[in-house]
Amino acid sequence: MTKFTMETKLDAVKRYLNGTESYKKIAESIGSTKSQVINWVKLFEAQGMNGFEKDYTAYSVQFKLDVLNFMNETGASLRETASNFNISSPSTVYKWEWLLKTQGLDALEPKKKGRPPMKKESNKMQSKVVVSDEGSLEALQAKIKRLEMENAYLKKLNNFSSNARKITNKIKAQVIVELKHKYDVVELVKVAGIPRSTYYYWENRLDQTDKYGQVKEAIKMIYHEHKGRYGYRRIAKELKKYGYTHDPKTINSLMNQMGLKCLVRIKKYRSYKGTVGRIAPNLLQRDFKAKKMNEKWVTDVTEFHLFGEKRYLSPVLDLCNGEIIAYKVMSRPVYRLVGEMLDQAINRLQPGDQVILHSDQGWHYQMKKYQKTLQEHHITQSMSRKGNCLDNAVIENFFGLLKSELLYLQDFESMEHFEQELHDYIEYYNHKRMKAKLIDLSPVEYRTQVLEAA
Incomplete structure (x- = not known):
């Protein structure tokens, strides 16, 4: 295999990061392989210049276990793990994993370099005798x-x-x-x-008695009550209700010790299909604050894919307290999904309410029937700019929470089971899940305790 200088590797990395050339093109120009160039880029992103210094020739058993534990814990790929620990080749990490699974911990011990010493014939004969002994x-x-x-x-x-x-x-x-x-x-x-x-x-x-024993039990109770949806900051706030006033960093450390952590979110379904009707102006202009209920609403559609089936959720969120005031779940993203959701939301209106309903430019919201319904109930329509998800960031954030706290956190027995858990989650989100900007109250608690009391 051709050896490359540090200058060649750095030049290849620079060419790729400039965004003008692909991995394959760079590899062909220097006589390397695409996989090797990818390794150099990942190594540079994780370690910088240090990633190209002379590799270690021997790793300790502890180091190998730390590497394998990191990969199992985070779900990182072989390439990502190798880059993170400045290991020249992902195949090295694969070999360690294979050795540990097939041969045990001793197989990770560093092997001595050089030719093994020659054994005398007498030693061979002696070993044969030992094999035949009863011992x-x-x-x-x-x-x-x-x-x-x-x-x-x-x-x-x-x-x-x-x-x-x-x-x-x-x-x-x-x-x-x-x-x-x-x-x-x-x-x-x-x-x-x-x-x-x-x-x-x-x-x-x-x-010795664990001084955080009672706190840990309280953390575990809160964590499981909220099905793992609370991170250490929210749990620290929730603990204050039980008389525990520990620093959030302490709670984070205790949760790490107990292996309690939240999951991340991924992207959502997009309903944009071009201009099929009238596009409304962006009246909201990212002003996501509302002083009273039924002043500003936001909506969108997201998709779930389980058991070879799909489900689509269309909710309406009130920007005053972040409450989901209406929603509809269907197996297809037809107009009725949005139409019936809108009918539910309209039932929440009070005489004299003047609402702005903001959405993206999805085809549902461009339909004449949808826009006519808004006009009949004196609801002003607003739309995000094309391809700009930040213009509807609040509902995007809700979808992210929903997927990270429900879809990727639980196992479901069937699509019917998932739908029931989805309904339960929205109920939980509205009535129990605290929000920092609502002075640590849930949306319904904030509406009933603060807004209605004002």
């Missing part, structure tokens, strides 16, 4: 016992460290404490690769 059965049993111990240790280690940033000595000590009733502590310490004194230090610390 070989005991040796085989001991080896099996050690392999069982290593396997049990790795399983426990994965359970304890699945959501931790890295495998610490404390985690290793916790694993040994769990297994010491079944295996010898001295042997477990060797498998863990930590000094015996370090283990006994942490064993004594683990026996």
